[in-house]
Amino acid sequence: MGIMNRLAGQTPNADDSSTRAPLINVSRRGFLQTTGGLALGICFGPVACTSEKAAVSAADVAPFVPNAFLRIGADNSVTVIAKFLEMGQGTFTGLATLAAEELDADWAQVSVEGAPADAKKYANSLLGGQGTGGSTAMADAHLQMRTAGASARAMLVAAAAEQWKVPAGEITVTKGVIRHAASRKEASFGQFAESAAKQPVPAAEAIKLKEPKDFTLIGSTATPRKDSKAKTDGTAIFTQDIKLDGMLVAVLAHAPKWGATIKSVDETAARAVAGVIDVIRVDAVPGTTRAAVAVLAKNTWVAKQGRDALVIEWDESAAFTKGSDDIFKEFKTLTGKPGTVAATRGDAAAALKKPAKAVEAVYEFPYLSHAPMEPLNCVVDLKADSCTIWNGEQFHTIDQMVAAGVVGLKPEQVTIKQVYAGGSFGRRASSKSDFIVEATSLAKAARAKGVEAPIKMVWMREDDMRGGYYRPAFVHAIKAGLDRDGKLTGWQSRLAGQSIAKGTPLEQFMVHNGVDHTSVEGVSDTRYAIDNLQVELHTVDYPLPVLWWRSVGHTHSAYAMETMIDELAHAAGKDPVAFRRTLLEKQPRHLKVLELAAEKSGWGTPLAEIAGKKRGRGIAVHESFNTYVAEVAEVSIDEDGVLKVDRVVCAVDCGLAINPDVIKAQMEGGIGYGLAAILKSEITFDKGAVVQGNFGEYTPLRINEMPVIEVHIVASAEKPTGVGEPGTPVVGPAVANAVYAAVGKRIRKLPFGDQLSA
């Protein structure tokens, strides 16, 4: 999910590799102030955040709470408070590594818990409010968390110096042990927790962070994941696992088409199911949620049985009724015409008038569901003057504000308890807080009917799959030209698809001059040295909500760009790596990953033969979220056209590597997620109704289809950037280019499906 650049309308200068989105941008911070009226304070480390907490911790048993991000107990436990959601991407481990490094804690004594919704303490400087997305966690928090750790360390040392009556400068801290060598004194953090709390919080300028050469945890493999234990013994708590006293479970019947309303409901059979407590009508919030009828029961199965017994007549007179064929026909017609200009360099039209060689292609990308393993859900405990929400919470500030609006309370009366999310891939960062709106609307309607119980809203897999907020479908029509020497001289891209931001509170920050940057990112800001470039966009307005899906616009733009570049390389009679090298001469970080992936994959050497199969190798390179990734895919295709991706070699430059193994894991997972999409996934519409309902139709990647993956991390001292998304968009074009190398066929309509058998 890549909101960061869009919120401030930051478009990296295509011609300047040194231009980067600033870490803190005033207009982004202004976002929630203007949309929600929330007073936002940005926490610049401990000083601004902790005076109140430090005073509170004077009580005898209170833990040492040096700032909003750490709590050190008398029992010697160190708890890191994570302002970001852990949805699998390893953020808890990353944040803990940063704080523990400067605190000089022992990794074993550190645990992590999710922060509550509190934008004053926990805003993401790159998003504006408190939220997780855009692969921003490490980029936003690396100095904040290190400063938090260093500040706490200084206070512990000051406490020890005072009690031992020795100069603070003579005290060392190693792996959680505070030591004064000369007097042979040593103590744990726990022993000084109480007295450290009484020390003044050091001034920001007095805090000295470590030199990279002194790191013991950052960049090491001594930091296994903090969520590994709970996730391998059944104790990790997800929203689905919340159980409260008296809690009811709600399962809903959703309108089959967007924009449909409830005509009539016959509740008789549902109420006849033993254990059904009530039936609640939850009308649609147009453009945000579908109309629904909820059945409340004491357990999930009974609620589902009740839901299945509902007899509902829907009014589809105002519903979305297009079919997938209509949609692509419309998009393709649009890309035949000039659109809103998203980027211009030189004069593409002139350059494309009479090129020595012209290459044209039209690409089709379907709608995609995020389909996280945990279907969407939310627990709401609504009372007269409070609302408590348990959720795998990704957009704290927006959701808190929206929930408050729905239930008629102030945002500060809404408490959000962040629990693990069973995947998200962007889905839980809902631009319109859709499932929060539904859960709180349901709670409000139930309460109005006299149901005074916490409610766990549970979507079945089909509710999730058909619930919209998809990766928008897109068509890219590309025309490119080469001169006689095979030099790329002109490029025109016309895109058609829905905007993610339009019609959401984010529109004013993300749509500029009619262009939603998420629609064109990866094309309009391409780093390839193309002198004459024209990118035009047709934004299609459908009442179907669309959303960021792991790497957002790059999911389609990287595929279109990188397969077209490959076509051009072949048309120019050049090696695909050499062709790219020429176009990326002034982009050192792109070049580095390109060369590294090529070298490690044995680019240019023959692939081992497999009897009865044709083999091929393909490469792609793409920057997203300020991280650079190149991947080489090796494929084999049998006589029936069955494709196997055998191996993917990945090179990544994400600046300073905080947790190398987490980076590796994110590349592996990102590749698998991207592979599922390009090979198999699509959401299609039949007269407005989503065809796919479960994993039988929306087929996920399975273990037998997973390639061998090799990840190489570029050593770097640059600022750390994200790794959750950037591995995903590169694998599609790498595989497509490998398929071309193997059998000479270009796949331009996704997913691949059985196109190789045809």
Add this chain to the structure above:
Amino acid sequence: MTELSINGVKKTHDGDPAMPLLWFIRDEVGLTGTKFGCGVAQCGACTVHLDGNAIRSCVTPVAAAAGKNVVTIENAVTDKVGAAVQASWRKLDVVQCGYCQSGQMMSAVALLTRNKTPNDEDIDVAMSGNVCRCATYVRIRAAIHDAAKALA
């Protein structure tokens, strides 16, 4: 009334005998390590052992477990094979979001219980019913080999 045991503890169910074991385990017994992912035996997040066999609890009625013993993730890791699988899962940091991992581990334990030295093909066959949208498959495979080695 259905009588069965969950992790060796006797339980009774007097509700709908067609209720899937998954919801009995989660909502009635209160063990939440077994997950709901699809409800139609397509993803394997709900995998438990019924008298030693890996089954999808989301499509297995409570009645089908009458008189039998059901083992869930909470208990599976206490035996030798389960402990080895858990240790390898932790050693290799297999998990990401973690939601499917109970089911993955239950399938892995069942595999290693009947096949002490599975090759990649055996792993594909035994594990392809378990979906991981985070695509932790590279590490799942490695962890199964690692656990097999530890058990040898």
